[in-house]
Structures are given as structure tokens and as C-alpha cells.
Amino acid sequence: MTEKSDFELVEEFLDGSEIAFNTIAARHRNNIYWHARRMLGNHFDADEITQQVLVVLYEKLNTFNFNSALSTWIYSITAKRAINQLRKRKVREVLNFDDAHNWKLSVSDDIVRNYEDKEKLKKLNYVLDKLPFKQRQIFVLRHFDELNYDEIAEITNRSVGSIKANYFHAIKKVTELMENE
């Protein structure tokens, strides 16, 4: 049996099918989580964003206009929430030094349990943390989520030219960091 398209599932969900929503969520939840995780660098924030996005998805799918891919629409919600969360966290870190790194200590419930894997993610976060928010977002969308410039432009509501420029600066910084390690 052929797999139903996202559009078909959205229509079924809007007609009242919970199963259709579960299928949509199952299809996109990993992308949502891993985008948020790369942006935020820890499980707890990523989990919060993932849940928020899935709730938004459930409640706002009726506003989806079918003009773009569902995945692009979901990425735009995820990217916006992740970057806002990142900004909020930075503000909190600046204003309250005691609580600044508490999230980094809360790793016991992480879904990544293997020590080597944890170290890899730690290193990845170290590198991504050196990028300004927008560069980080564009680098993650392009390099990890493997989206093309047009999709990233739609998700971030920026011009393709500005995205290419941001990506250029991001890979310049990232490769420098990798060489100097």
C-alpha cells in the first residue's frame, strides 16, 4: 500500500481523524527534535520545543494553506521557537549567573545515553555555540537538516542572498574551529 502524502493526512486530520495526526507527528517528530536539539544543545530544551511544536501542529493545522510542503511549515514553527528559546536563555544567562548553566548539568534523562555519543554532541554544541543565532540557525538548516536555500528562505523569511552570506560566515567559523581543535 502506498504511503499517504502529508497533504492527504492533513485533510484527513481536518476531517476528524486522530490517526492521521498521529501519522503526521510520527513522520516529523524526529526532525523537529533534532533541529531543536542542535539549536539549543540539550535534551530538555529540545523536548520542550518538540512538544510545543506538536501541540501547535495539532491546534493550527487548520491554518496550513497547502502552498508549501508541510515539512517547511513545520520547520518554520520549530525554527522560530528554537531561536526564541535560545535568545531567552541567553538573556537569562546574562541576568542571572547562578542559573546560567543549570540546564547543562541536567543530563540524566537525556535520550542519548552512550558516553561517546554524549561527547560528540558536547563538541558539536561547543562549535555551534560560537556562532551568532542566525548563523547557527542557517548552518543547522542547511548542513544538518539538508534543506536548500529556497526552503531556508521560506522558513526564516529572509532572502536567499542573505542566507548564503550567513552560511558562508558560518562555515568559515566552523572550519576554523575544527582546524584549531
Added chain:
Amino acid sequence: MSRDRILQYLSDLLSESEKEKFLDDLNSDQTLKEEYQKIVLNLDKVKQLNDVEADERYFASLIPKIKERKQPKTFKIPAYALTSIAVVLIGFFVTFDILENGKGKTSLIAGYENVIIDLASDPNYNLSEEFTDFDIFASNEVLLDKLDLNENDVDILPEFQSNNSTEYFDYNQLEYQIINMNQSEVNSIIKEMDENKIL
């Protein structure tokens, strides 16, 4: 210079003619080729850092969590009813305070009262995550028991108490339970909490 040119190529910032020239140079210039390979290799290394094994059970558990989280949104109480509840609660606490004539108890009860009123009068049922009084309120064992919250609902309670963090507490569940209680249930909880002098 050659480094920037490589990065421009990888970012698709070169024009068609510049791109052609770059690819020609890449074939003929060994230094450029080595520099290019080094950059590509480093970018690949970064990508591999995200190649990790995750516990897939987490993803399977998401949908039930979402459904639970959505519950409060489907429950609507008219604004006038919320105001009435708040007024009745205030009346109850004032009366209770007069009867008991215990000034020490007033502040304790007032803390809970304010929280409940805040919860009940918020039309969006959105709790502030930074609401510190709520930490005390939500970590009260008598309350949790009365609200019929089980370990799954508050499975992070020990961390929650020790870190004074509300990050993992299931607010929606608690909130949902509270707004579904009638006045006598709320009164009963407050009374029992007070009798047990738990804070």
C-alpha cells in the same frame, strides 16, 4: 584568499563564470585542491558529530504527552464563572481567617489562595514558569495526593524540589485538575494542608 574562494563556492556565492573558473583551478592547482579537501573534510567531521544513537522510546512517548498537554485547551470556563469562583474563594478565606483568628495561618493560606485564584482567573490557563509561590504549592504532597496526580504526572518532583526548578513539572495536568475541582474540594485541600502544617 583561496580559502574564502572555496567557502564562497561551497556557499553558492560564486557566479556561473566564477564557479567554472574555480572548478578549472581545482583540477589544476594542487594547493587549492588540498585546501578544498581539508575544508570539506572538516565540514563532514562536524556533521558526523551529530551521528549518535538516541533512545527511540522517547519519540514514541511524545504523542501521549501531547494529548495530555492539549487537555486544558479544550476545557473552557466562562470568564464570569471564573470571577465568581475567585470571589467565593476570597470570601471563604476571609471567613476562615476570622473564625480561626490565627494570624500565623493567614499568610500560609493566602499563598495557596492567591495561587488558586490566579489559576482560576487566567482565561488562557497559562501559568508563569517563574511563579515561585507555585513551586511551594506544587511540591506539597497533600495537594498532589488530593489532585490525584501520580508519579508519571510529577515524575520529576525530586529534581523539581532540589533545583527549585519548574522546568519539568507538568503544569497543564495540575492546572487541569485544579480548574476542574469544585469549591468544596478546593476548601477541603486547603483545610487539610493547613491541618498538616505542610509547607
